[in-house]
Amino acid sequence: MNVKxxxxxSTGNTRKLADAIANVIxxxxxxxxxxxxxxxxxIDLLFIGDGIYFGKPNKNTIAFINQLTPxxxxxVAVFATYGGxxxxxxxxxxxxxxxxINIIGEPFVCKGQSWILMxxxxxxxVDIKKASDFAKSMxxxxx
Numbered sequence: 215m216n217v218k219x220x221x222x223x224s225t226g227n228t229r230k231l232a233d234a235i236a237n238v239i240x241x242x243x244x245x246x247x248x249x250x251x252x253x254x255x256x257i258d259l260l261f262i263g264d265g266i267y268f269g270k271p272n273k274n275t276i277a278f279i280n281q282l283t284p285x286x287x288x289x290v291a292v293f294a295t296y297g298g299x300x301x302x303x304x305x306x307x308x309x310x311x312x313x314x315i316n317i318i319g320e321p322f323v324c325k326g327q328s329w330i331l332m333x334x335x336x337x338x339x340v341d342i343k344k345a346s347d348f349a350k351s352m353x354x355x356x357x
Contacts, residue, residue: 215356216255219243221263222272227295227326227337228263234342235261235293235349246278253286259318259356261349263293265326266302271309279309289316291352293345295326295337318355322348 217239221232232243239261244251246264262279264271271279290310294302303321310317324341337345 215258217241217259217261217353218253218257219261219263220246220251220278221293222246222275223263223265223295224267224272225265225326228265228293230337230342231293231295231322231324231345232261232263234345235263238346238349239353246272246274248274248277251278256285257287259289259291259352260287261291261293261352262306263295264302264306265294266296266305271302271306275306276309279306279313282310282313282315284313284315287315289318289356291318291348292321293348294321294323296323297326319348319352 219232219236219241221228221243223229236243264275292303292306296302303323307317307321324337
């Protein structure tokens with residue numbers, strides 16, 4: 215099975231989740247950058263994560279999702295962090311629904327430290343454990 219973990223993280227919060235998910239699966243988490251990411255073979259399951267920035271996903275994440283098709287990505291599992299607005303997972307899910315790319319499960323979303331004191335110490339050990347459990351659950355759904 216071809217599985218990828220891609221993420222955007224300006225603060226390191228979403229990267230913590232991406233690393234936990236990738237560790238469970240046995241792959242490396244890769245950051246989404248300005249450069250286009252292409253796949254030589256279709257992805258069976260793409261874990262994709264981001265935070266919320268001024269009410270929406272990062273522009274690089276949006277551009278990346280816009281280039282995907284159901285032929286390049288068969289299934290997607292969404293994960294995200296937020297400081298104040300927990301809607302980020304649903305927003306990313308809507309983007310994939312609009313492209314008719316299969317979403318498995320509900321997005322995994324947790325608090326991430328925002329500013330200096332808001333959601334301090336998140337994602338914490340409990341959040342990381344839940345992200346790992348999320349990854350295991352998503353893998354079982356496509357096996």
